[in-house]
Structure formats: C-alpha cells, structure tokens
Amino acid sequence: MGQTARVSAFLWIAAGSLAAWLWLLLCQGFFWRTDVRLPPRTEPDVWPTVGVVVPARDEAAVLPVSLPSLLTQDYPGRAEVFLVDDGSTDGTGELARELSRRYGGLPLTVDSPGEPPAGWTGKLWAVRHGIGLARARAPEYLLLTDADIAHGPDSLRELVAAARTGGYDLVSQMARLRVESLWERLVVPAFVYFFAQLYPFRRIGRKGARTAAAAGGCVLLRTEAAERAGIPDAIRHAVIDDVAVARAVRGSGGLLWLGLAERVDSVRPYPRLHDLWRMVSRNAYAQLRHNPLLLAGTVAGLAVVYLVPPVTLVVGLALGSTPTAALGALAWLVMTGTYLPMLRYYEQPLWLAPLLPFTASLYLLMTVDSAVQHYRGRGAAWKGRTYTRPDTVPDEG
Template sequence: MTVLQWIALASLLAWLYLAVGHGTFWRTDQRLPRRQAPASWPSVAIVIPARDEADVLPVTLPSLLTQDYPGPVRLILVDDGSTDGTPEVARALAEQAAQRGGSNVTAAVTASTEPPPGWTGKLWALRRGIECAGDVEFLLLTDADIAHDPGSLTALVASARTQRLDMVSQMAVLRADTFWERIIVPAFVYFFAMLYPFRWSNRSTSRVAAAAGGCSLVRREALIRAGGLAEVRGAVIDDVAIARIIKRSGGRTWLGLADQVHSRRPYPRLADLWKMVSRSAYAQLRHSPLLLIGTVLGLSLVFLVPVVATVVGIAAGDLTVALIGAVTWLIMTLTYVPMVRYYRQPLASALLLPGAAALYLAMTVDSARLKRAGRGAAWKGRTYDGHGTPERRGLGTTTLAPHVAAPHVAVVQPPRDPWDLPVPATPADPTATNSSSTSSS
C-alpha cells in the first residue's frame, strides 16, 4: 500500500470509531429528561452577568421577566462594568414587566466591581449575583443574549427535581440566519458534542463533564459543596469548569440540546464568528503547544484527509484511495446530518463539514497566535492571561445610583460574601481581606 492509502485508511478507521464508539456524539436526541411537577416548587434565582449588552437586552430580558414559573423566583442582573447604559436599560425593562404583572419574577439590578487578580470578569460578576440570591434552592445561570420560552424555567426545575440532578444545562439554539452562521454554527455545536459527548457527560460514572453557560440550572447546595465559584475563578471556559467541580464533588450533571432556549446574538460576518471561537480555542487546549500540534494533526486526519483522498485518488486514477476517501466522507457526512436537521438547514450542507472544520482549524491556530501576542481570551475590553487574570485596559466599572422605581425593581447592595473561601492570601491579593467591603452599588 502507498503512503496515501495508509493515511486514508487511518482516517476511515478513525471515523468508524467516532461513529459507533464515541458516545454517539452525533445524535441530537439528548433533550430535557422525563419530568413531572413537584409537590411544591422550590425557590430560584436567575443570575445574569451583563457587560455592554444594552442592544440585546430588550430582546432577551423580557423573556425571563415573564417566566410562568409557579414558585418564587428572583432575577438578578449584575452589571459588569458596562459603558453603554446596560443597567439603565435593564431597570427600564424590569419596571415595564412589573407594571404589566402576571409573573412571579421579581427583578433586581446590581453592579460588580473590577475583578481581582485570578478572577475572570464573568465569574466575579456571577459571584456577586449569587451573593444577592440568598438562600434559594436553585440558581439559573444564564447570559444576557439568551432568550427563554415562557415554560423554560419550569421545565428545567421539574427535570432537576424529578431526576435528582444537581446541574441541568442546555446548549441554547444559536442563530443560524446569515451565510456564515449557517456554515459555522451547526459545526460549532457538533464539534462541542464531539469534544464532550453528551451521553458520557450525563453518565455519573464517566469522567466527562460539560455544560453550556447560556443555560445552566445549578443546585445551590451542590455548588457550595463543590467549593463555590472560587474553585474555578480563573476559568475562561467557565461552564465546563463548573460542571467538572460539581461532578467531581459527587453531584449529578446533565447536558443536552435546547428546544426552549435561544441565543439572540447575531454573528453576521465571518470576522465575528472568528473572534468568538479564537478568543477561547487555545484555552480549551490549556495553552499547550503539544496539544495544539496534536489538534492540528487530528483535525486534518479526521476532516480533511477524506476530501483530499477522494479528489487526489480520482485525479491520480488510484481507485483504492478514492474509494476509501469517499466512504469516509460519506460516514462523516451522515454523522453531521442530525445536527444540520436540528438547525433546519438544507441536508446538502452536511457535505460542507470539512470546510467548516478547516475554518475551525485556522481559528484554533489563530487563537494560539493571539495568546503568544498577548491578546488571547480577549472579550469586551478585557484580555486574560493564562491564569485568568485580567489585564486592565482602562475600563472601569459603572457605579449605579440608588434607584427604586417599582415594587419589583431595586438596586441590591450585596451582603457579606459567602463564597470567599479558596483564594490564596498573599500581600498583593485584595481578596485576602474582607471582600464584602467593596461596594457594588
């Protein structure tokens, strides 16, 4: 056999394993598990960290303010140093919802502070929101660009109670409207499922643990038992990190695809999608050059070789290479069809998976380049080093003036911090002192 034949055969064997032995990652049937209404509905706090989200909040926040959840629920939006009027927009939307009535959701707006060394801004803001939540049973951690159907929270809580789960997470349905969104977005979810097969993540005996940060319902006691957010304070990919510590501490986690949760953030240009992926792709590889090399070789073998083998085999008259390449490409395509159907795209677009993989390969390499240039994990004015420490770019935090416009709307002053546990005390570490002395109002 020629070298190309051996390479093509290796790609075929890799796909045979992926198709039948890798947790059937390509299936899209992992949806919220069987559930029934509990005898009494537990208390819930919805925590939303928001940084410069004034444009998207009018589309998403009302969907959470009007949830039909039967029990007590409080929404806490934590402004993370916005400069575009995010807290004012949030207050106005909360006032409008309160005046309309018809929902059990009460709303509060508070402000985070600039994260101390070792903390990412989002996790520091989530921490502030959890402080304000008080002694609730469940925390719904969601993003400012995520919209929820009216019954979303009810379904999440019912599933958690029925199945005795400590974390229930759903991968939100991302926008796939523009040309580049149609190419990149279904592949993004497909690759995520390949990296963290949902069935393996949902198995209590498996070491795989993952979650989707846009929609994660967490039992508060389970998070405390796992050490709180301080355990993952520097994680850029915080959703997976939270799932890991909860599962490691004995908690039960579940991850699946959403039907009632949708991302409303648009990515109209390739550059927008490129930035979304490249800012964290190298962090996923733990900033390891060896893992980067392995990823490049692995992605090339799995996704690019079948196409190359098919084309080169036909051009060179090597029917063996062409046949192996075509069969492998067919297997790859068939595994992608369920995700294409989930996103309601033309079935023929499944043939474009190798092209999407090539783009992701380039984004991953670019992510490593940005990290070496000191611009890795950059997001809305913050750039994090390899340990999650933010490099200041001159953006301060927005201070909220006291404001109470309606019975359901208030600015909350966080109480003493119950999560201030594992941060190492060093002379330069501001969290070595009582962090509750930092005002967030």
C-alpha cells in the first residue's frame, strides 16, 4: 500500500510539472524564442539630438573597451557623451578624459555628483546628474548605458531609427553578456533565459500590455517621456533600476520595446562561480520585493518546474513506474527544447541544454542566499555600498 501511494504521489507531481512546462511553452509569450530583435526601421530625414549618459564607478578595467565604442559612433545627428564618475577610486574619470583625447569622436563631459543622499542608489544618483547635464543641451533622446557595455559603430543610429519608426518612448536591448569561462557558459545564457521567462519580450512591445521591463545596459529613452514619468526621481531607491524605469514609462502612458542585441555586448568578465553568484544574489531578493512569501513561492516554483522532471524520471525508473518516468522525461525534454534557442544565440554547445536543472538549482540557492544576506544587513551590496529596503528610507518628497 505504501509503495502504491508513493508511486501515485510522484506520478501526480510529474504530471503537474509537465503541465507547467506545456503552459510555459505555449502561453508565456513564447519567451523561449530569440528572434525578438530591433523592429523594422527607416532612417529619419532629420536626426534628433541624443545625450548619452554613462554612470561609472571604478570601471577603469573595462572603460578602454567600452567608452571608445560610444565616442566613435557613426551617428548623423548631434550626440554627446556624459560620463558620471560615481566616486571612483581607480582613476575612472581621468582615464575617460584620456580616451576622449585619444579617440576623438563625440564630445565627452566627465563630472561627478558626489555621494548620493539618503533614499538614492548610487547609480540612479549618477544617472540623475548625467541627465541634468544632458538636458542643458536639450536632447530629444537619452541613451542610458552602463560603463561595461560596448556598442557596435551603428548602435545609436539603429536605436534612434527604431524608436522614431515605431513611435516608441523607450527602446532597450539586452546586451550580449560575456560567455567564455565554464561557469559563464553554464550560468549566463540561463540568466537571460530566466529574465525572458519573467518578462516575455513579445508582450512588452504590445500597446496596452501590462508587462514592463528593460535591460539597463542599453536604454534609449525619449526625453519627454522621462520627464513625464519623473525619471529618475520617481524610482530613486530602485535597486533593479532597469525594470523600474520601464514600469514608470509604461505607467505614464509610454510605449516600450525590449529585445535581444546583435551588436551591443557586455565586456565585464564573470570568470568564477563566485562572481556570477554575487551578480545574481545581490538583486534576487529585491526582485521579490523582500517578501518572504514570494521567496517561498519562487523556491517552490523553481523546484516544481526545473528540478521535478529529472527527479521523477529517476524515481520512476527506480520504482518501476513507467508512467512516472515517462512524464518526467517528457517535461525534461520540453524544458531542454525551450533552452536550445538561447544556447544558439550565445553560440554555445547544445549539450548544455539538458543541464538546465543543475543551473536552475544554482539560481535557487543564489535566491535563498540573497534573502539571507538581506536579513544579515548585507543585501543589495555593490562596490562598497549596501542598500536598504525602500520602505526603511525616509521619503524626502
């Protein structure tokens, strides 16, 4: 009787996991497809002015690769770069000036806003300062990009053309992250895959859609839309600032577009598991709004969706339950199939796809660790700063 009950329980669990995967496959905005690229565009007769805002804190290691790609943009209109040195101690500001003298190209302004006041994250305080500098030139668009992002020579041109053609207030591209070390191969494509699962790109671009997200490394924003949405003041405490920007723009009636990049790349290395762990865990619990119930639901969901298929396959074989093993195998097969397009996009070997349950288990542990670090007072830490929960910060308004 006990054996029969165990087999029945695992059978139902396997069936539930398969049902979840069939729903994700067909009903979650086809998140697994990687063909959402910049939409069709035509070049405008008159190119609008653009202010490029680059917040930078201790970025001397990556700046020689990323900044010249911005300074040498092939853009027909007027554009300027504003690099905001956010309290760097490695000579980031002076290096930026030297690179500007060496490469020429777009005009560069380097300035520093000082330490952020209470209620502001360092990056958004730097973005606020950069936007203020840019607005003095009255640009029609703002390109918000990170200091570790290298742009193809026509990146700005294509972003602006796409925004003008489609009438978008925000156009964002998910930069292609570096994938060279073993751990980067295992973790990085899955990071983008999980992000797309949470925020299906196809839904974001629809008029009237509720889903809103952006990729902070590359965000072209209409200046008027930024002012209407109160950016960045309205989101000054946001740790996950890219999603917060998109929600603010959508909340003010703006039209968004988000897709995968072809010539926008992150040059920041994450060679060790420890580096990738910090990248994920510093923001994971903030993504869950520091809510223990959401944490519990996320852990349970990751287990049911990603861990149950291989477990029930093995258990089914061990218990001699062919239906249980078959359901587990089928769920694992669907999961593997949905991951293949992302591996192709990152030009990685397809044999990595069946390892997604292992990678998901790492993300589960990273998420739990993010919550643990938060309650120890070390959550959302980045480059010497630790940010508290938004509701513990006094409102300066």
